[in-house]
Amino acid sequence: MAKNLKVNIAGVILNNPIVTASGTFNSGKEYSQFIDLNKLGAITAKGVSHEPWQGNPPPRIAETHGGMLNAVGLQNYGAKAFIQEDLPFMRQYSAKVIVNLCGRTIEDYVAVARDFDGVDIDLFELNISCPNVKAGGMAMGTDPKMAEEVTRAIKNVTKTPLIVKLSPNVTNIVEIAKAAEAGGADGLSLINTLLGMQIDIHRRKPILGNKIGGLSGPAIKPVALRMVYQVAKAVNLPIIGMGGISAAEDAIEFIMAGATAVAVGIANFTNPRVTMEILEGIEAFMDKNDIQDINEIRGVIE
Amino acid sequence: MSTDVTQKFFAAKILSNSEVASDIFSMTLHAPEIAGDVKPGQFAMVYLGRGEMLLPRPISFCDANPAEGTVNLVYQVVGKGTKAMAEMPAGENVKILAPIGNGFFLDRITATPAIVGGGIGTPPLLLAAKALAAKGIKPDVFLGFRSNSILVKEFETVARNVYIATEDGSHGHKGYVTELLKNGNNYQEIISCGPAALLQALKTYAASINIPCQVSLEERMGCGVGTCVGCVVKMYGTFVRICAHGPVFDANEVDLNG
Numbered sequence: 001m002a003k004n005l006k007v008n009i010a011g012v013i014l015n016n017p018i019v020t021a022s023g024t025f026n027s028g029k030e031y032s033q034f035i036d037l038n039k040l041g042a043i044t045a046k047g048v049s050h051e052p053w054q055g056n057p058p059p060r061i062a063e064t065h066g067g068m069l070n071a072v073g074l075q076n077y078g079a080k081a082f083i084q085e086d087l088p089f090m091r092q093y094s095a096k097v098i099v100n101l102c103g104r105t106i107e108d109y110v111a112v113a114r115d116f117d118g119v120d121i122d123l124f125e126l127n128i129s130c131p132n133v134k135a136g137g138m139a140m141g142t143d144p145k146m147a148e149e150v151t152r153a154i155k156n157v158t159k160t161p162l163i164v165k166l167s168p169n170v171t172n173i174v175e176i177a178k179a180a181e182a183g184g185a186d187g188l189s190l191i192n193t194l195l196g197m198q199i200d201i202h203r204r205k206p207i208l209g210n211k212i213g214g215l216s217g218p219a220i221k222p223v224a225l226r227m228v229y230q231v232a233k234a235v236n237l238p239i240i241g242m243g244g245i246s247a248a249e250d251a252i253e254f255i256m257a258g259a260t261a262v263a264v265g266i267a268n269f270t271n272p273r274v275t276m277e278i279l280e281g282i283e284a285f286m287d288k289n290d291i292q293d294i295n296e297i298r299g300v301i302e
Numbered sequence: 303m304s305t306d307v308t309q310k311f312f313a314a315k316i317l318s319n320s321e322v323a324s325d326i327f328s329m330t331l332h333a334p335e336i337a338g339d340v341k342p343g344q345f346a347m348v349y350l351g352r353g354e355m356l357l358p359r360p361i362s363f364c365d366a367n368p369a370e371g372t373v374n375l376v377y378q379v380v381g382k383g384t385k386a387m388a389e390m391p392a393g394e395n396v397k398i399l400a401p402i403g404n405g406f407f408l409d410r411i412t413a414t415p416a417i418v419g420g421g422i423g424t425p426p427l428l429l430a431a432k433a434l435a436a437k438g439i440k441p442d443v444f445l446g447f448r449s450n451s452i453l454v455k456e457f458e459t460v461a462r463n464v465y466i467a468t469e470d471g472s473h474g475h476k477g478y479v480t481e482l483l484k485n486g487n488n489y490q491e492i493i494s495c496g497p498a499a500l501l502q503a504l505k506t507y508a509a510s511i512n513i514p515c516q517v518s519l520e521e522r523m524g525c526g527v528g529t530c531v532g533c534v535v536k537m538y539g540t541f542v543r544i545c546a547h548g549p550v551f552d553a554n555e556v557d558l559n560g
C-alpha cells in the first residue's frame with residue numbers, strides 16, 4: 001500500500017508536509033530551475049503589503065555561526081503587482097499557495113487581505129511577527145490583545161483560511177498562540193526570526209544597515225522546536241513548524257513535536273535542492289519504520 | 303535578468319587550487335555544464351559545505367574555457383569562508399551555482415574602453431578584456447593594488463596598454479590607479495570593478511567628462527538567485543537586487559553611497 005504524506009491545514013490538503021518559508025523562496029521561480037515545484041506541499045510567497053514597501057538600507061544580510069541575520073524589512077511591490085506578476089506563475093503548479101500578509105496597522109492588514117478578494121489562493125499567513133518593521137509588526141506579535149484583534153479583523157473580511165505566524169520574541173509563546181486562536185485563527189505557523197545583532201569590531205559598527213535583524217537557520221532550531229511543542233500541546237489548531245529545518249530528521253522532529261507541516265527557510269540558500277532531499281528523507285524514514293501515514297507520528301512526543 | 307537564463311547547481315571537480323600571490327588563490331574547476339555559457343562579469347555562488355557557515359560565497363569568473371570545459375575563480379582570503387575555499391584540495395568536488403548576473407555591457411562597446419580594476423576587483427575584468435580583444439577592440443587596462451599586483455601578465459596578452467599603480471610603490475606608479483587615468487576622453491567608456499571608493503571616484507570622473515561608466519557591485523548575499531532580497535543597491539530611488547539585476551550597473555543609475 002502506498003504510504004500517505006498528505007496533510008490537512010485548515011481544510012486545505014497539501015500533497016506532503018513540505019512548505020517553503022516566506023521570504024526565502026520568493027514565488028518559486030528561481031528555485032524551479034533546480035527542483036520540481038509540484039513536489040512541494042505548499043509555497044509560501046514572500047511577505048506582501050497593500051502598498052509597496054521599500055525595505056531597509058543595506059547591508060541586509062549577516063552570516064552568523066550556524067545561522068544568518070536578515071534585515072530586509074519586507075521589501076515588496078505590493079499586493080497588486082504580486083497578484084499580476086507572481087501568482088499566475090505559482091498557480092501552474094500543484095503546490096498550494098500561501099500568501100504571507102504584512103502590515104503596519106490593523107487597517108493595513110485588512111487592506112492587503114481585501115486585495116485578495118476573489119483571487120485564487122489557498123491560505124493566508126498573517127505575519128504579525130516580523131521583527132524588522134519598527135512601526136507595528138513587532139508590537140502586534142508580542143501583545144496578546146493586538147494579536148487577537150488583528151486576527152479577528154482579518155477573519156471578518158475574508159473566507160480564505162487564516163494561519164497566524166507567531167513571533168518567538170516573547171516571554172510566553174503559548175499566551176500569544178491562544179490569543180490568535182481566540183481571534184479565530186484557522187492555523188498557526190512558528191517561528192519567525194529571533195532578534196539578533198552582529199558587530200564589525202574593526203569598523204566599530206553593526207554589520208546590518210538596520211543595526212538589528214532576525215536570526216534564522218540551524219542556530220534557532222532548538223528554540224523553534226520547543227515553541228512548536230509547547231503550542232501544539234496548548235491549542236487545537238494545525239501548525240506549520242519552522243526554524244532551522246535543513247534535513248529530514250529536523251522536519252520529523254517538528255512533526256513529532258506536533259507540527260502538521262514544516263516550512264524550510266534559509267536551508268534553501270545553503271542547498272537549493274534541500275526541500276526535495278527532506279521529502280525523500282521523510283519517505284525513507286517512513287519506509288524504514290513502517291509508517292503508513294505521516295499523520296501517525298504527529299505529536300507523538302508526550 | 304538572471305532568472306531568465308538557466309542557472310545550474312552542481313558539483314564541480316577542483317582541478318587546481320593554489321596561492322598565486324600573498325592571500326590570493328586561483329581555483330580552476332571542471333565545469334562543462336556552464337563553461338560555454340559564462341559571460342564576463344557573471345559570478346558563481348560557491349558552497350562551502352560547512353555546517354557553521356551556511357551561506358555560499360559569491361566569486362566572479364576570472365576565466366572560462368569552453369573547449370576544455372573549465373572555469374577559473376581568483377579570490378582573496380579575507381575571512382572564514384574564503385579561508386575554507388583555500389583549503390579545498392584539488393581532486394575533490396565543490397558545489398557551485400552559476401552563472402549568475404547580467405555581466406558587463408560589452409555588446410555596446412565599439413571603440414577602445416578603459417578597463418579599471420582595484421584589488422580583488424580585477425579578476426572579472428580579465429574575462430571582459432579577453433572578450434573585447436576577441437572582437438578586435440583591445441582595451442587600455444588600469445589596475446590598482448595596495449601592494450602585490452595580480453594577473454598583470456594575463457592582461458598584457460589582451461590589452462593595448464596595461465598601467466599599474468600600487469599604494470606602496472612596489473609595482474608601477476606609487477599612488478592610486480585613478481591618478482593614471484588622465485585622458486579619459488580618449489575612451490568610449492570606463493568598465494570597472496573594485497572597492498566602493500574607487501567606483502565612486504570613477505563615477506564622478508566619468509560624469510565630469512561625459513562618458514559612460516559601468517561598475518560591478520558587491521554586497522553581502524544570502525541566496526544569490528534573487529529570492530532573499532538581501533543584496534540591494536539603490537537604483538533610481540528603489541532598492542534592486544544586485545544578484546538578479548546586476549552585478550554590473552551603469553554608474554549614473556545607482557547610488558554608490560549606500
Ligand SMILES: Cc1cc2nc3c(=O)[nH]c(=O)nc-3n(C[C@H](O)[C@H](O)[C@H](O)COP(=O)(O)OP(=O)(O)OC[C@H]3O[C@@H](n4cnc5c(N)ncnc54)[C@H](O)[C@@H]3O)c2cc1C
Nearest residue numbers: 063359360361362376377378380381382383384520521522
Ligand atoms: C558579485 C560578487 C563577485 C565577487 N567576486 C569576487 C572575486 O572574484 N574574488 C574575490 O576574492 N572576492 C569576490 N567577491 C567578494 C567575496 O564574495 C567576499 O570576499 C567573500 O564572500 C568573503 O567571505 P569570507 O567568509 O571569507 O569573509 P567574512 O568576512 O568572514 O564573511 C562573512 C560574510 O560576509 C560576506 N561578505 C564579506 N565581505 C563581502 C564582500 N565584499 N562582498 C560580498 N559579501 C561579503 C560573506 O559572503 C559572508 O556571508 C565578490 C562579491 C560579489 C558580491
Ligand SMILES: Cc1cc2nc3c(=O)[nH]c(=O)nc-3n(C[C@H](O)[C@H](O)[C@H](O)COP(=O)(O)O)c2cc1C
Nearest residue numbers: 021022023047070127191192216217243244265266
Ligand atoms: C531573508 C528572509 C526574509 C524573510 N521574509 C519573511 C516574510 O516576508 N514574512 C514572514 O512571515 N517571514 C519571513 N522570514 C522568516 C522565515 O519565513 C522563517 O520564519 C524564518 O527564517 C525561520 O526559518 P528558517 O530558520 O528555516 O529560515 C524571512 C526570513 C529570511 C531569512
Ligand code: FES
Nearest residue numbers: 524525526531545
Ligand atoms: S542574494 Fe538573495 S536576492 Fe541577491
